[in-house]
Amino acid sequence: MNYLIKLIITTVLITISLISCKETQDTKEPPSKDTVSQAPEINAPTYLLPQEGISDNQISPEEAEHTPIEFDINALIERHLLAVGQDKMSKVKSMRQKGLLIQQGKENTFVVHFKRPLKYHSEITIDGEKLIQAFDGDKGWSYASWLKETKTHELKGDQLKQLQEQSSFDDLFHNWEKKFSKLEADGLEKIGNTKYYRIKGVRQAGTLIYIYLDPKTFLTYKTKETMKTPQYEGTAEVYFSNYKSINGITLPHQITFKLNNETMTELRFVSTEFDIDIDDGLFQIPKS
Numbered sequence: 001m002n003y004l005i006k007l008i009i010t011t012v013l014i015t016i017s018l019i020s021c022k023e024t025q026d027t028k029e030p031p032s033k034d035t036v037s038q039a040p041e042i043n044a045p046t047y048l049l050p051q052e053g054i055s056d057n058q059i060s061p062e063e064a065e066h067t068p069i070e071f072d073i074n075a076l077i078e079r080h081l082l083a084v085g086q087d088k089m090s091k092v093k094s095m096r097q098k099g100l101l102i103q104q105g106k107e108n109t110f111v112v113h114f115k116r117p118l119k120y121h122s123e124i125t126i127d128g129e130k131l132i133q134a135f136d137g138d139k140g141w142s143y144a145s146w147l148k149e150t151k152t153h154e155l156k157g158d159q160l161k162q163l164q165e166q167s168s169f170d171d172l173f174h175n176w177e178k179k180f181s182k183l184e185a186d187g188l189e190k191i192g193n194t195k196y197y198r199i200k201g202v203r204q205a206g207t208l209i210y211i212y213l214d215p216k217t218f219l220t221y222k223t224k225e226t227m228k229t230p231q232y233e234g235t236a237e238v239y240f241s242n243y244k245s246i247n248g249i250t251l252p253h254q255i256t257f258k259l260n261n262e263t264m265t266e267l268r269f270v271s272t273e274f275d276i277d278i279d280d281g282l283f284q285i286p287k288s
Contacts, residue, residue, distance in 0.1 A: 071185045076197055077173045079218040085249040086171050092116075092249070092274045095169055099253075099269040110267075119283040120167035135163040136283040143286075152286055172211070172220075179203065186210070196221050219243055219250065227259070234260035246272055 081087075094115040101108045101124060113121040121134040132143040133155075140155040140163040155163060176183055186200040189212065197213040209225040220240050227236040236259050240252035255267040 071187070071197075073183055073185045073199065076185055076199065076213065076218070077176065077183075080173055080213055080220070081171060083218040083250060084171050085245070086174050088248045089170060090174070092169075094274070094276055094278050096271075096273045096276055096278070097269050098271045099267055102266040102268065103264070113278055113282060114167070114169040115278050115280070115283070118164065118167040119278075119280070120163060121282050133163060134283050134285070135160075135167045136280070136285070137167075139285055140164070141285040154285060176201075181206075188215075191221075217243075220252075237261075247274060249274070 094113070096111065096113050098109070098111045101110050106127075108124055108126045110122065110124045112123075113119075118137045119135065122132065124131045130143070130145040134141055140160045141152060142155055142159075143152045145151060172179070173183075180201045181204055182200075182202040184200050186198040188195040189198045190196075191212070195215060197215060197218075199211040199213065201209045201211060203209065207225070209223055211223050212221045213219065214221050222237055222239045224235065224237050227234065236257070239256040239258070240254075241256070242252060242254040243250050244253050251269070251272060253269040253272075256263060257265045
């Protein structure tokens with residue numbers, strides 16, 4: 001799930017930035033021969049610390065009709081990892097997912113490749129143009145087919161860190177101690193007619209995220225955090241639905257990203273393949 005959260009948020013921001021870059025280039029005069037092409041500036045999101053009391057619908061463990069074990073963070077994580085089949089996912093060496101990315105009413109296609117350890121490659125087709133991001137375990141790079149000069153750029157800083165975090169296709173709670181400095185059960189929160197388990201996590205960087213688990217399946221219903229970028233600022237929510245089990249591994253096949261309660265992007269997965277042959281060259285930055 002961790003890679004899905006990063007994938008959809010990063011995809012939204014990069015797509016917006018590069019489309020903007022493309023529109024800008026289309027209106028400019030052709031560059032001179034002496035002009036050096038610069039990589040488009042893609043700002044990684046900054047996650048802020050939300051104020052306490054994020055919802056008036058929160059129900060404390062004392063008020064809820066549940067046994068204490070259900071509010072023990074270790075018990076919740078254990079049940080969740082069992083529900084998603086993390087024991088089987090840990091044995092998977094590679095994965096490929098294909099689907100549709102729906103943004104502003106338009107359908108675009110995407111394909112994502114993963115390979116252990118920490119190799120990642122995503123390709124999105126937008127109006128016939130290709131946007132690629134990849135990480136080979138060491139270096140990260142991006143490719144945008146519509147750039148008029150250099151189309152491939154090595155990524156640094158926050159952009160590289162985002163790719164590193166996306167490159168693991170294990171569940172967010174798998175080896176959670178490496179991702180969070182603190183994780184705790186935070187009671188129940190009523191959304192509609194359902195009371196969801198709410199987990200409060202503080203990432204190693206100090207930022208805060210809330211993860212909501214379905215009380216019956218223990219699968220992730222949504223995540224919630226506060227995000228700030230040059231384009232957007234507000235409450236970012238990622239909803240997970242249409243879960244399907246493949247070889248004992250349960251994954252969401254529909255993901256919806258909302259910002260300030262407005263739907264920004266939707267991912268619909270049409271196929272998932274495990275343990276396929278993927279050449280390492282796919283993840284490496286092109287030599288020319």
